[in-house]
Amino acid sequence: MGSTICLGLISGTSLDAIDAAACRFDEQGRWQGLLATRSHPYPPGLRGELLDLQAQPDQKLSLRDFARMDAQVGDCFAEAAQALLQQAGLSSAQISAIGSHGQTVFHDPQQIGTSLQLGDPNRIAARTGIATVGDLRRADMALGGQGAPLVPAFHQAVFASDLPRAVVNIGGIANITVLPANPQQAVFGFDTGPGNGLMDEWIQLHRQRTYDADGGWAASGVAQDALLRAWLAEPYFAAAAPKSTGRDYFKLDWARHPADLSAYRPQDVQASLLELSARSIAEALLRAAPQSAEVLICGGGARNGELMRRLAELLAPRAVRSTSAAGLDPDWVEAAAFAWLAWRRVHEVAGNLPAVTGASRSAVLGGLYRP
Missing domain, CATH: 3.30.420.40 (ATPase, nucleotide binding domain)
Structure with a gap:
């Protein structure tokens, strides 16, 4: 054939x-x-x-x-x-x-x-x-x-190796795939919550840009603990898998519900939203895949240098790199x-x-x- x-x-x-x-x-x-x-x-x-x-x-x-x-x-x-x-x-x-x-x-x-x-x-x-x-x-x-995420089956087909790996797709929403080293063990994954979506909405509102290039605007601000505590109390983050979500849920109205965002500098809110994505992804990985030796990132988030930097810090000593390292461009x-x-x-x-x-x-x- x-x-x-x-x-x-x-x-x-x-x-x-x-x-x-x-x-x-x-x-x-x-x-x-x-x-x-x-x-x-x-x-x-x-x-x-x-x-x-x-x-x-x-x-x-x-x-x-x-x-x-x-x-x-x-x-x-x-x-x-x-x-x-x-x-x-x-x-x-x-x-x-x-x-x-x-x-x-x-x-x-x-x-x-x-x-x-x-x-x-x-x-x-x-x-x-x-x-x-x-x-x-x-x-x-x-x-x-x-009905989601569907990409873990493809991640298994392309990225499975003799080392335990995790793959994180960071689009508007982020999802993870856990790839055990033992092929007899089941692959699993789920949506972790916000990826780029909230950051995209916030920078569109305040700077009329569709995305925060390389996380530069977020890097100019300071993440606010009060915002993060309020957001991370969201029950979805602690819910057991299987689970999936979307931008109809994790949108700016969601972020505004427990906090008055107008009380903060816009760049500090952006820094906090980036930190929310990084922490929710990292905490989900550490719970679901503590044995992972390597974390591969794909989607638009792989192009956000500030987000990649925070994920590397939060997931150390695990290697955090884009899927390019495994032979497939993250885009x-x-x-x-x-x-x-x-x-x-x-x-x-x-x-x-x-x-x-x-x-x-x-x-x-x-x-x-x-x-």
């Missing part, structure tokens, strides 16, 4: 852009590497609408607007895939499948037991001419799982994971880890949409 190429598409909770990755897999579905990558921006107006919808899930929204946004996101994802193919000199005939995560706008595993991603996969398949896998979370949730791990999940859906291979999500059994994930 030889190797195959699949595309992975995802826009995370930060809505920075649509990440697209072309990945090669061998005939057994084993990862062989990245062929090409692309970061494809949303139109500013649509991005703003999506951020509002994500942050305010109880707002009134007409079915017409909801349907329009679903179609628009699908078109944007299709454009990202087409631009990547053109950039890489690949034809649609060379691609086995596209795995499209879509854009999460709602995630509630506890009360409703469902998750909602926009980006009609029918439109992606029709515009690209490539079979598209979408709706990847809800099969797991129908089996009682959290493209999630997109690659959804290419991998697409391969597994096409070949009817389970894609979830019940030990991570809490599902009653393994399941083939996603619907397959033909062009």
Whole structure:
């Protein structure tokens, strides 16, 4: 059969852009590497609408607007895939499948037991001419799982070694994967809480920037113990796994609830938000994976030097480094994971880890949409 190429598409909770990755897999579905990558921006107006919808899930929204946004996101994802193919000199005939995560706008595993991603996969398949896998979370949730995080299965496939490792994906929300050295032991993971999301919201509000480059603004402030004590009392942090969360929960309204943020210098609040992310991640790792010898970081947080510095301090003597050290650029791990999940859906291979999500059994994930 030889190797195959699949595309992975995802826009995370930060809505920075649509990440697209072309990945090669061998005939057994084993990862062989990245062929090409692309970061494809949303139109500013649509991005703003999506951020509002994500942050305010109880707002009134007409079915017409909801349907329009679903179609628009699908078109944007299709454009990202087409631009990547053109950039890489690949034809649609060379691609086995596209795995499209879509854009999460709602995630509630506890009360409703469902998750909602926009980006009609029918439109992606029709515009690209490539079979598209979408709706990847809800099969797991129908089996009682959290539907998240899904990337630990890919982390296991790519990053497992003869040393105990942990992988931390820091997007808008952070999640961890614990990879035991013994392959007979179960891999597990969960969402730890805030990643970059709260910091992004705060700097957008005060400095009209979409993110804090290298954590420079946070580094100019001083973390406030009173804020950290109030925030770290959040019950989610102490809750047992499996668990998952989203930016509809960890948003600025959440941060404002136990504290008057206007009483502090804005840069001190930013420093405190960075410290919150660092501590909640580190404390979760120290509880869940005390034996880990190495911690690999991926996602946008790997580019935040100040956050990486604090994680290294909090997790010492463990080595803390980006996934580049293990052969995969931290910016493209999630997109690659959804290419991998697409391969597994096409070949009817389970894609979830019940030990991570809490599902009653393994399941083939996603619907397959033909062009």
